[in-house]
Amino acid sequence: MTDRSPRTILVTLLLGLFTVNVTVTILAVSIPRISDDLGASQSTLIWVVSGPILAFGIIGPAVGKLGDLWGQRRVFILGLAGASVSAAASAVAWSAGSLIAFRVLAAAQGAATGPASFALIALVFPRSRRVKALGWWSMVAAGGPVVGVVIGGPLVSTLGWRAIFAGQVPLTIAALLVAARVLPETPRRGVRAFDWGGAVLLALAATPLLVALNLAPGRGWSDPIVVGLLLLAPLAAVGFLAHEGRTPHPLLPPRYLKRRNFALPILMLGLMNAAYMGSFVLTPLLMQNVLGFDETRTGLVSTARPLAFAIAGPLAALAVARLGERMAGMGGAAAIVASMVWMSTIGRSTPTVVIVGGLALAGVAMGISNPAMSSTVAHAVDEADLGVAGAAQQMIVQVGVTFGIQMMQTVQQVRAPSAGLRDSYSQAYLAAAVLAVLCVVAAGGVRRSSRTKHPVDEVPDHADAVEAELSGVPVPSATPTLSD
Template sequence: MVFGSTMTIIGASLSDISESLGTTNATLSWAVSAPFLGLAAGTTVFGTLGDLWGHRRMLILGLTVFTAATGVCGLAWDALSFIGFRALVGLGGAMMIPNGMAILMAAFPVNQRARAMGWFQFAAVGGPAIGLVTGGALVDALGWRAIFAVYTPVAAIGLIAAAMVVRPSLPGEAKPVDIAGALSLVSAVVALMVALDRGANLGFGHPVALAFLALVPVTIWTFVAIERHTAHPMVPLEWFRRRNYAGPVVASATANAAYMGGFILAPQLLQERYGYTLTAATVFLVVRLISFSLSSPVGGRLTSTRGERWTSTLGSVLVVLAMVSFAAGALVHAVVLVVLGLALAGGGLGVAGPAYQVSVVGAVPMDRLGAATGMFQTLTSLGTAAGVQVLVLAVGENVTGAAFANAFWLGAGVAAIGVFGALAITSTNSASVK
């Protein structure tokens, strides 16, 4: 909740924070990108370390880093310090997420994991909704530093609760850490994330963006070569030959690409096409978050009763329909179509999320849950970042209804790839094969 809420409020308050720290919005946009960069680069590595050293230990460490970093964000004295502290928030999240997910999955028998995941999503996605509703008033009344004064104690409560109630987890089998694989994966992720960020801000023809784009295939090839030949790979490549691992990875990456791309473009569409103010357009986004949160327990129940394949396919199809609704709303002056798109997008990922996770977890050995969920999260984050940039570039400077519609049609095509990924999944839940 803290991660999602603070991200939402910071994004909405970027101008206020920039003015206070004496910098520009373009520079401070790194404060939004830095946590996601830390997440994308670190989840697989820290998930693997959790498999080796114990998931609870890494979870507590991550919560500690996360809480401390959230607190010091409110003490930042300039743009560089604020961006650095936000990057630490992302690293803390990278320690928490894969290890927390591994603990969650291991705590429940197979036929209850989907429902547990559904309720987890309900709480996690509810955070940004709270932040979107309350954040503006909080900043207006007390200033942007109040964000961290309010949410740091909440994070501390999470740390204390985890230390008290999470059961100790035994370390895994002693194996050498795949340092070369970790470094090559982090290099690939950082190269792609920085290339996308700099390309969006400077143009993809800029030398910095081109340099990092050139590094992407080199670092990916290096990672694959290392994992193929090392005796103890961080991420066994044969996982990607398993339908129940590769299927949800593809489905999640593409669905999130369309989902987040639509989320970024929707307020622009509401302003340019319908004449709403930024504040009013932002309020509409609550529909997506509420839909995501409320549909998550439904997705957990459907996964338990209908199976991973059926539920993930349904969710992926809903994301496609969301993009179609957005496209129609861009061409026809009917704001209800935009609202419907937001609801369908949130509902689609809310329904599909538990199915994706349960399928991934079921496809790998229990002692590799951290690495498996970490890699899943990394590839989902990369798909999300790429999707945002592709859809924003598709609109370009020509903010006409047709330009928005073309971008959303592209998003529908990306999301459709996710449908095929979902269809590749084989349902393993016992309830689904009665």
């Protein structure tokens, strides 16, 4: 008989999510080695990292909506199956273009695991326990790619980058088999027309901006292609918002964008992850190009951040209980600002312990703020749209991550000729600190979610109710009341 206890479901979901997203950034510290192996420039191979991150976010709203319509279990399992096939293809890539294509395809398929797992956790756990559960989810969702950065160097130097993806295949298949046995079915919300127009416009709103940031250092900001891409992105964003307001079954219901406890936490998470992951991809390059670290030492030093995240994430529920969502978010954002300023001071004579301290501070900051903001988003939407909420958060976070990577790379590359190699990295960190200041402002606008007890709170505490809801039999519930 399938064990459908909330803890078992949570562990199963986190296992599947981790096997997919840990390889999204696993090649970040090995770009120079892969560049030599495939005969491609390092600026091109940045898309081995940023391309999958972007795909993971852009495809999210589509698969999030499909999860709400088809059932989260089915979409989660299909995502794992597709990711395993693409991992096998990545292991035999023959060029930079093929490797980027296979990694983007793998991320697009694996993107289903994020919103599906978010929706299942929000359904199974009561509001009183949701922050803690989403603390673990946030740790894996955001920490998986960070762990990839940490272990990527030693694995690539020992086994080679192809072996990483060959090894991912059995892990993903194992997660798939466990999920098929453990995860219960979720209610399906009926057959509706899928918003393909919204999906295309959303992709056009995000992708051109990030491609332009990648091309601008080499081509120049006045290059016609760069200018065209920069103009296309805002036009597509306006078109997306207009389209969503007209279509009967929008990809992202516009009413949610008017709720401060939906829009502001997602914006804050996007900006915060831009600084967090942008700096995390830049830091290995700093350690190798300026400090002379090898790949193994780079990976070991980088473990400070995910370890700090792992400790702080599950403890976030205590911070939220004492401080509230807004103060937890603002505190985490302020710590990210401090971390970026801290990292900007690193030079050739900086002791390793100082680098570790700066990385650990960022991990603690994300561990405190991410669960609080994720829980606020889940409280702000109807249960029928939990998949959409998780997907919207995943999309903005991943677009923010890709923007942060490209922005910091651009600042460093543009400033290097005039400021020097070391100072160019410092200025890139200070640019990330500016983004983090905006996070403090966004988190300051969040309002405490209502703690009024409603029937959903009782679902996970009664086995019959859990079984009924997960089997598709409606359980009485109410939409959370928020102070907008």
